[in-house]
């Protein structure tokens with residue numbers, strides 16, 4: 514094989530971008546392949562939990578994050594039926610708060626644009642936009658990726674390793690025939706971005722809110738938005754039998770928000786998207802010299818904002834392992850096997866379990882069980898030990914610690 518001195522990263526989403534940045538910080542050459550002509554201005558993830566903030570800090574990206582994002586130390590659980598603030602969780606009020614005692618609301622597209630801007634003049638970073646991965650071959654020396662360029666040409670690119678950061682429908686995972694184990698929820702979730710300031714609704718509203726409702730729960734978060742004036746993002750479930758047009762028409766979106774928060778003037782809607790929601794984890798995150806990270810390796814429902822965070826934890830973990838192999842000539846197989854063990858454990862034991870629990874708590878329809886779940890949140894918010902334990906689970910502190918402790 515002619516050239517084995519680069520890591521191929523497929524996908525310039527937030528996970529691929531952070532992986533590229535972490536590898537370049539170790540002076541490891543990176544070739545990044547992205548199917549789109551320019552990075553997607555993607556309005557999905559915005560919440561970066563405290564362990565992720567610490568990683569962004571280590572990488573030297575936090576200053577940009579603080580400039581472009583919103584610092585949110587507190588999150589609220591609210592009963593949408595009665596309007597009661599059921600639980601207030603304050604990361605800064607933990608007995609032993611993390612180094613960065615807040616969630617940073619930093620939109621995922623801003624993370625990507627920041628990284629690509631930082632790397633634009635870096636000779637060790639080769640970014641190929643409008644380039645789609647279509648095939649992979651690997652041998653003892655390295656990996657050969659087959660890609661299709663914007664001109665429709667089929668080209669080969671060599672690398673020592675290849676990491677699929679190509680999202681939930683990962684071509685890399687499919688080419689490797691790796692099972693994506695789990696299930697898909699029957700209902701889709703609708704996400705609506707609006708400039709309307711929801712603090713008008715009630716004093717219980719903070720930057721991050723979870724509304725419990727047996728009929729229509731809701732997640733409501735504030736991000737800084739493009740011009741810094743604030744963008745509110747709601748996520749709520751839809752009925753499986755409703756069509757996309759029925760759900761996403763201007764009238765339907767307006768009616769949904771008016772029902773949630775009546776307003777005299779029409780809502781200023783910026784973006785609407787409908788998502789199928791999955792809970793799936795790849796059977797393995799490594800096969801020979803090829804690895805999976807981020808949504809390519811695991812997907813979960815967005816209640817709790819854990820998908821991108823888990824992907825960034827993958828990226829940082831993997832960059833450390835690749836750096837060991839790169840400089841010391843260590844055998845890659847045991848380290849990559851350990852990457853799978855650590856990151857699959859974090860996913861299965863924590864992220865999958867917690868995101869399912871989050872969704873079920875908000876949407877509980879049985880009155881007795883709902884009362885029980887809300888009482889549990891009330892109790893956990895009011896007792897220091899339980900409050901702190903709740904935050905450690907919700908903010909992915911436990912998941913990261915436990916994954917990292919796995920041999």
Ligand SMILES: Cc1cc2nc3c(=O)[nH]c(=O)nc-3n(C[C@H](O)[C@H](O)[C@H](O)COP(=O)(O)OP(=O)(O)OC[C@H]3O[C@@H](n4cnc5c(N)ncnc54)[C@H](O)[C@@H]3O)c2cc1C
Pocket residue numbers: 523524525526527528529546547548549553556557558559560561621644645646647678679680681683684704748788806807808809815817818819820821822823824
């Ligand atoms: C409504 C909603 C809200 C969310 N909120 C949060 C949150 O607050 N916090 C959180 O942690 N997570 C959140 N998530 C999840 C988060 O958006 C994802 O986990 C995250 O985008 C995964 O990043 P990624 O880089 O792995 O994949 P992606 O962002 O999907 O990026 C994959 C990239 O690969 C490219 N690609 C795909 N196939 C190919 C190919 N064959 N060749 C070349 N390139 C290819 C794509 O074009 C894309 O650019 C949310 C999700 C939803 C739906």
